[in-house]
Amino acid sequence: MKRLSVDERLARNKFESNDETPHIIIDRQECRNCVHKACIYSCPAERYQLNADEELIFDHVGCLECGNCRLVCEKLRESKPGYKWNYPVKGGGVIFRQG
Ligand code: SF4
Numbered sequence: 341m342k343r344l345s346v347d348e349r350l351a352r353n354k355f356e357s358n359d360e361t362p363h364i365i366i367d368r369q370e371c372r373n374c375v376h377k378a379c380i381y382s383c384p385a386e387r388y389q390l391n392a393d394e395e396l397i398f399d400h401v402g403c404l405e406c407g408n409c410r411l412v413c414e415k416l417r418e419s420k421p422g423y424k425w426n427y428p429v430k431g432g433g434v435i436f437r438q439g
């Protein structure tokens with residue numbers, strides 16, 4: 341059986357994204373100073389990645405709302421300036437099609 345990529349598996353869900361008020365916000369400039377960048381390794385949906393310049397990029401669309409990044413990132417957990425983690429507003433976010 342063919343092994344699906346993360347993006348292919350995410351495409352089986354539906355996402356109601358709110359680009360005006362994303363449920364997770366990070367400060368990419370401040371993230372440059374983060375030594376562990378644990379968000380990258382903890383996100384099952386691979387929403388946190390490093391670009392070619394080794395800068396963190398994040399896309400809230402596709403987030404599975406598992407909360408792992410909030411657990412491993414002290415700035416998200418403590419709502420430091422420039423950082424926010426909330427569940428999407430009612431009716432938004434991920435809609436699981438297969439339970
Ligand atoms: S763990 Fe938090 S502070 Fe560190 S790179 Fe990720 S989002 Fe930024």
Ligand code: SF4
Pocket residue numbers: 364382383384385386387402403404405406407408409410
């Ligand atoms: S809540 Fe989970 S799926 Fe969403 S960005 Fe954080 S680790 Fe990734």
